[in-house]
Amino acid sequence: MNFELLLQLIINGLIVGLLYGVVGMCFVLVYKSTQIVNFAQGEFLLVGAWVCWALLIYLELPFFVGFLLSLAFMAVFGVMLQMIVLRPMIGEPIISVIMVTIGLSIFFQSLVKWIFGVSPQSYPQVFDTQSISIFGLNIELAYLMSTVIALIIMIGFYFFFKHSKHGLAMRATAFDQQVAQSLGISVKQVFAMSWGIAATVSATAGVVIGMVNGVSNSLSAIGIKVFPAVILGGLDSIVGAIVGGITIGILENVAEFFDSQYLHIGNMYDIAPFYVLLIILWFKPYGFFGTRDIERI
Amino acid sequence: MTDTILKVDQISLAFGGVKALTDVSFDVKTGSVFSIIGPNGAGKTSMLNCISGRYRPNSGSIHFDDRNVTNLRPNDRADLGIGRTFQNLALFGHMSVLDNIMVGRHHLMKNNWLTGPLYWASPAQKEELQHRREVEEIIDFLDITHVRKAVAGTLSYGLRKRVELARAMALKPKLILLDEPMAGMNLEEKEDMARYILDLNEEFGITVVMIEHDMGVVMDISHEVMVLDFGKKLISGLPEDVMADEHVRQAYLGLEENEQLQEVV
Numbered sequence: 270m271n272f273e274l275l276l277q278l279i280i281n282g283l284i285v286g287l288l289y290g291v292v293g294m295c296f297v298l299v300y301k302s303t304q305i306v307n308f309a310q311g312e313f314l315l316v317g318a319w320v321c322w323a324l325l326i327y328l329e330l331p332f333f334v335g336f337l338l339s340l341a342f343m344a345v346f347g348v349m350l351q352m353i354v355l356r357p358m359i360g361e362p363i364i365s366v367i368m369v370t371i372g373l374s375i376f377f378q379s380l381v382k383w384i385f386g387v388s389p390q391s392y393p394q395v396f397d398t399q400s401i402s403i404f405g406l407n408i409e410l411a412y413l414m415s416t417v418i419a420l421i422i423m424i425g426f427y428f429f430f431k432h433s434k435h436g437l438a439m440r441a442t443a444f445d446q447q448v449a450q451s452l453g454i455s456v457k458q459v460f461a462m463s464w465g466i467a468a469t470v471s472a473t474a475g476v477v478i479g480m481v482n483g484v485s486n487s488l489s490a491i492g493i494k495v496f497p498a499v500i501l502g503g504l505d506s507i508v509g510a511i512v513g514g515i516t517i518g519i520l521e522n523v524a525e526f527f528d529s530q531y532l533h534i535g536n537m538y539d540i541a542p543f544y545v546l547l548i549i550l551w552f553k554p555y556g557f558f559g560t561r562d563i564e565r566i
Numbered sequence: 567m568t569d570t571i572l573k574v575d576q577i578s579l580a581f582g583g584v585k586a587l588t589d590v591s592f593d594v595k596t597g598s599v600f601s602i603i604g605p606n607g608a609g610k611t612s613m614l615n616c617i618s619g620r621y622r623p624n625s626g627s628i629h630f631d632d633r634n635v636t637n638l639r640p641n642d643r644a645d646l647g648i649g650r651t652f653q654n655l656a657l658f659g660h661m662s663v664l665d666n667i668m669v670g671r672h673h674l675m676k677n678n679w680l681t682g683p684l685y686w687a688s689p690a691q692k693e694e695l696q697h698r699r700e701v702e703e704i705i706d707f708l709d710i711t712h713v714r715k716a717v718a719g720t721l722s723y724g725l726r727k728r729v730e731l732a733r734a735m736a737l738k739p740k741l742i743l744l745d746e747p748m749a750g751m752n753l754e755e756k757e758d759m760a761r762y763i764l765d766l767n768e769e770f771g772i773t774v775v776m777i778e779h780d781m782g783v784v785m786d787i788s789h790e791v792m793v794l795d796f797g798k799k800l801i802s803g804l805p806e807d808v809m810a811d812e813h814v815r816q817a818y819l820g821l822e823e824n825e826q827l828q829e830v831v
Contacts, residue, residue, distance in 0.1 A: 293608075297573055432694060439668040445657040451618055452670050453644030453737060 271530065277407070279524040284412045286518020287419040288474045290465020291489055291509030293498045294426055295467035301443040301505050302362065302463040305355070308370040310471060313378040316342045317472020318479040318488055319385050325393055332395045340469050347468025354458070355464070369551040378489055389485030412492045415477035422470055423480060424512060430507070433464060443505075456557045570618065571596040571741055571773050577626035579797075586612040587623070587797045594741070594790075599767050599774045601784045601805075604794035610777045611653060613794065614743050617775070618650045619643045631740065649739030651730045653746050653777075659719030663710065663729050664701070666718050671697045672735030678692055701736055707769075708732050708762060724755040728762070735766060742766070744776040748783060756780065760787055785809065 292310065299307045321339035324330050330338070352375065358366045400409045430436035441449040442459045450456055475488055498517045502509020524541030528534055572594040579587040587609045594600045602610045611813050615621040617628060619640035627636045635643055649670075658666050705714055708728045713721055718729055727747065734742055748756045749765065758782050766772050784791060785805045792802035793814050800813050808814055 359603060437665070437669050438672050440661065440665075441658055441672070444660070445656055447640075448652065448656040448658075449641040449669070450735065451620070451644060451650050452672060453641050454669075454672055455639070455641045 274328060274380070275331060275523070275526050278526050280408065280523035281412075281521055284408075284416050284517035284518070285522075286488065286515035287416055287511075288478060288514070289491070289495055289498045290511035290514025291419050291422050291474050292471050292495045294301050294423070294507055295471045295500065296495055296499050297502075297505060297507055297510045298439075298463050299467045301375050301461050302439050302497075303355075306363075307467070308367065308492070309373040310467070311489035313343065313347070313468045313471035314475030314478065314491050315381055315486065315489045316346065316377055316475075318467070318475035318484045319381055321472075321476045322390055322479065323390060324485045326390075330463045332393070339476065343468045343472040344465045347465040350468070351461045351464035353520050356460070359460075372493070378486060378496070382486060384389065387486065389483040389487075391483040392480050395480060409481055411477065411480040415474075415481075418473060418477060422473065426507060426559060435459070439463060481509075494542065497542040500546060501549060520545055567688050569596055570594065571631060572775070573629040574613075574617070575627045575629070577613070577616055577620060577623045577628065579609075579623045581618060585797050587616070588796075589626070590794070590799045592792055592802055594773060594775055597767070597771060597773055598789040599763065599776065599787055601788040601791045602775065602777050602794060603779070603781070603791060604800075605786060607796075608794040608814055609797040610794055611745055612797075614650070614745055614777060618648060618743055624712050644737060644739075647738070647740035648733035648740070648743065649737040650743035650744060651727075651734050651747060652703075653728050653749070655723075655730060657718040657726055657730055659717070659732070661718060661730075663714045663718050663721070664705075666729055667704065667733050667736045667741065668697070670733040671701060690827070705731050707736075707765070724751055724758075725758065727751070727755075731762065731766075735770070735772070739772060741773045741775065743772060744778075745780065746777050748778060748780055756783060763787060781809075 292314065295313070296307060296310050299310075300303055317339055320342055321335055324335035324338055325332060328335070350373070354369065355366070358369055383393050396410065400407045401413070402408070428436075430440060438449065438454045439459050439462070441452065441454055443454055447458075474491070478488060478491065494517065495514070498513035499510050500513070501516060502511070502513035521538050521542050524537040528537035574590065574592050574594075577587055577590045579583070590609075590613060592600075602613060604610050612621060616623050619635070619638060619642075623636070627634055629635065630643070630648060633646070635646065635648075638646075658669065664680075664723060672708040673759075680794055685700065705711055708731060710728055710732060712731075713725060721729065727733045731744075732748065744763070747760050749758065754824065763774060763776070767774050776788075786804050790802060791805045791808045793808060793811075801808055801811050
């Protein structure tokens with residue numbers, strides 16, 4: 270058994286899993302505060318990564334300037350999306366809203382293909398060295414950066430929800446919109462903000478993944494990959510999203526390892542997470558961290 | 567500040583063909599305890615919802631602090647100083663008591679999405695401490711110190727009612743709307759709650775508009791009582807006067823029927 274390869278894959282899984290966790294958190298954020306299952310989550314990564322690419326290539330901005338600009342763009346993008354497309358849907362049946370997000374997903378995928386073409390592109394070189402070696406393992410510098418960014422985002426989320434006025438407002442809105450309003454919380458603002466945050470943070474993940482794998486339309490597939498992660502975590506738990514993300518990241522890499530070494534079934538990397546998802550939901554229908562209603566006995 | 571804090575003028579509200587309220591007008595004096603009574607389905611909660619902004623009346627106007635608030639959203643009215651509690655408990659069940667009350671503080675807090683995550687390095691921490699102190703005062707006042715870290719959903723009914731009151735008080739409202747604050751309580755809990763309502767009215771200077779079924783409590787603590795029946799205002803005035811009114815006995819207390827019954831017997 271090739272332990273070195275296994276270890277390498279597990280570490281890769283951990284790093285990618287953290288990014289899944291970040292995207293999953295955004296998914297949970299939107300779901301919690303607006304009750305919308307957002308099928309266009311992956312397109313946030315896609316649009317963000319392409320916008321950043323365009324800023325770097327066409328305007329020849331330095332990487333971090335382009336990166337921050339594209340994040341600012343995505344914040345506006347998310348808020349506008351909510352205000353123009355989703356606000357009129359408030360009060361409509363939830364299935365209609367989900368259909369709208371599926372439509373948005375198809376629309377943005379096509380739009381991006383139309384504007385940027387279908388062939389993958391890569392960002393200009395950001396770091397001088399591609400990868401560094403830690404304890405004999407090769408780790409790409411971009412991945413290392415992504416880990417740091419992911420951790421910063423997670424800690425930021427924690428303090429945002431625990432200690433900021435808007436975080437508190439979002440938690441209250443997630444629980445009961447009418448009561449939240451009676452306490453002076455503008456539900457419209459909370460909705461717009463959660464979409465803005467989701468778009469911005471997802472785009473961060475999109476750019477980071479794009480730095481390693483190149484910017485291509487397959488980025489939107491992350492939006493689907495995040496499903497097993499958040500459902501595993503219970504759909505409405507931020508911590509659950511992180512744990513679910515890491516689990517899925519490691520799982521797909523380990524599955525890939527066993528497949529390539531022994532089983533030779535092929536494509537386990539993409540399929541394995543969904544198998545495990547099915548099995549877990551069998552026994553834990555709320556996911557591992559999902560809320561069951563508190564009942565006083 | 568004027569003498570009248572809330573002026574409700576000719577409010578009508580209909581849900582399709584059902585008329586919940588018809589031309590209801592009344593004034594609430596600053597610093598008073600104003601009770602709304604009436605049989606079930608009389609439109610009491612609808613009236614409260616019109617004041618808090620959850621329902622928008624079909625016609626009529628509502629002035630709060632000399633400002634027309636008829637078309638404001640509920641959250642804007644809360645910002646102006648109208649707090650409320652709900653008939654069915656509406657606490658954020660998974661949050662701690664303290665967080666529940668801090669949500670009420672929300673509109674007074676200034677830190678934003680940038681300073682929040684940078685908690686330790688920004689004024690957010692200092693600000694939170696100051697709000698926390700005022701919130702602790704309210705917690706002290708309502709005797710819920712021992713449960714402040716508990717998850718709200720696990721508390722007993724009476725305590726949850728008190729936490730809900732604390733959350734509404736945290737808004738620093740000028741006017742507080744209480745929807746059946748004593749429903750489902752035992753005698754002792756009712757007495758406690760009546761004392762809290764009196765104290766928040768007298769010590770904190772908050773005007774109270776309350777819906778309550780317990781006539782003993784209503785008579786004891788209200789400065790003014792209004793009776794609603796089938797969405798119409800029957801009478802309003804001093805508690806004694808209202809109780810003495812013929813129509814009220816008929817509509818709400820049902821005394822006349824009893825008396826007639828006795829005569830027959």
